[in-house]
Amino acid sequence: MSDLNLPQITPVLLCGGSGTRLWPLSRKSYPKQFSRLTGNESLFKASARRLSGQDYAAPVVITNSDFRFIVTEQLTEVAIDPGAIIIEPEGRNTAPAVLAAALHLHAQSPDALMLVAPSDHVVPDAEAFRAAVMAGVPAAQDGQLVTFGIAPTRPETGYGYLELAEAPQDFTATPIALSRFVEKPDAERAADMLAAGNFLWNAGIFLFSVRSILEAFRQYAPDLLSPVEAAVAEAKVDLGFLRLAPAPWAQAEDISIDYAVMERADNLSVVPFAAGWSDLGDWDAVWREGAEDGQGGNGPVTALDCEDTLLRSEDQGLELVGIGLKDIVAVAMPDAVLVADRNRAQEVKIAVETLKERKVAQATMFPKDHRPWGWFESLAIGDRFQVKRIVVHPGAALSLQSHHHRAEHWIVVEGTAKVTIDETERLVTENQSVYIPLGALHRMENPGKLPMVLIEVQTGAYLEEDDIVRYEDVYARK
Known part of the structure; x- marks a missing residue:
């Protein structure tokens, strides 16, 4: 490590989501974090690799029973041995998940630092991200709850924002005081915040000590403590996985870490990050990551005179051809095809709900x-x-x-x-x-x-x- 006084950080990788806005590639039975959306490996493998090395302890992974063997298989493929794979009996959002990880780590090291990160984000410059994490370590050691804010590049309405106490100037990775969280804005408000210069996108990535986050839960979300503590205390080891007890876990409120703790806490710091990031929340975001030339394609595709269009075929035997298209997303799978206006990409989630109502197997089941x-x-x-x-x-x-x-x-x-x-x-x-x-x-x-x-x-x-x-x-x- 660059500083022997800095402790190792335990990554806590959250990978229980379904990513329905990236249907048909991402489905309930095999969601986007395990797929290769960009680059040569899955988002989960890239996340695990990004948060590994001498500065990091073995990761804690929080997932559900259906994905447990996919997690172990993909970690094996990148030669990462997890510290624990915690199985949620059912999804209860991020606050109970983070609390369960903190309680698990507390039994081993109450002063350990934990970095909570979704496993389905794209960060092209992994070294820059690790540097930003290390920049937040002193603040986390001092009891701050550190979040990471992304320098906005457009008036995005699909993300929440962080309002800073001061403008970050050149976006150097150094902790800055946070004024407040801002919900997803409309287009006009997003444009105003971009112009103001003291707003960052909320990446949903957090760094804090186990002791600090447990104290925050005791202060701001005490009702979560009893059911989650019981779920952890009564957890069973199953083939190397740690299964949380289902009965107490079901009593935990379904709530995000932002709502439960972060928006109420007064010991928050933000580390700005401007080296590139995407949550790949919909097909428009995928297009932005890999198709800046407007002729984006993946797999056996042919684009003729297409503009700002994403063509993607996930079957080597299925040739996808686009002619004269503009602002279109077309994704072909062996069992389903999506064709959508790129500017309405977030509505794919609505289409999936419609398919579920019709009991269409492709709504949730992967080929x-x-x-x-x-x-x-x-x-x-x-x-x-x-x-x-x-x-x-x-x-x-x-x-x-x-x-x-x-x-x-x-x-x-x-x-x-x-x-x-x-x-x-x-x-x-x-x-x-x-x-x-x-x-x-x-x-x-x-x-x-x-x-x-x-x-x-x-x-x-x-x-x-x-x-x-x-x-x-x-x-x-x-």
Whole structure:
């Protein structure tokens, strides 16, 4: 570290959100933080990497049960070993999540510094951001609750703002007193604040000591303490995850850290940051990050005479062509396509709600169904049959299971599968197949060191995922 008197900082990564304004790429079953929206890695992996190194302790990750194995898989891919992965029984917003992390850390080190950060933001200059964090450390050690404000580049109506006690001049990363939080403004008010020069975007990133934030909760949000303390005290360790107790957790108010604590506290400081940032809150923000030339595209796309338009295809077999478009977002997935006016990108959330009301599966379910052992996707569905591609990670195994309504044919196309059918166990290699009769007890494993890929053909009267009876499961799924 640059100063041996400065302690390590424990990152607290929040990654339980669903990011519906980035539908169809971001969905409830696989939200934007785990996707590659910009660059070559997911937002979550980039966030974890950005907050790692000699100045940082192992991160605490707060997520939900559905994402726990995705979190561990992506952290493994960037060689980061978490300090704890805390599982929320249900989403209760950021205040209970931050409080749970603080209580967990308090048992180890009451004076530890914790940096609370969403895991779905883009910060191109990671080194500059780490420098800004270190600039806030002395204030946090002195008991301040430090937030990070982004130098605004436009009159944005989609962000909350921070009003500073003084103009930040050249936006040097140094703590400045905060006057107040400002809710998302209308266009006229946003323009006025941009012109005033003493307003920053609220990034929702905070640095404080465990002791200071717990004192702030005791002073400003005491009703949260009892249920969250009980949820942490009664938490159960499950396969290395820390599951908060559901009953007390359900009694915690659903409230953000801004409303619960920050807008009431009088010991706040702001570190300005002007080296680039985006919360990638909608497709317009994605366009701003990667399509400044107005011909933005991702994947197999062709843009002819397009202006300020984002074309994005997430399927190598699906060519997306735009001709003469202006201010348009077009995102193509294997199972859904979005076409929208770029200036109305935030209304995608309304469209998703409409799809949910109609019980459209694409509203929440991702084409690839990620599981702790790998993933699968449906290639074809018809009357009494379904074809899937299944990818199993090295050393991983599906549960020992049976089905009441379907039989299965497995054809290995890459790697080797170790297959159990009732009392028989055998290895099935590339270009070999095996038949699983209806009702047979069976399991598939990958004993190799490379991913194993097979094609599964299901036949039967009922082919949904709830036709699974599990007998043994190394991932302790119910």
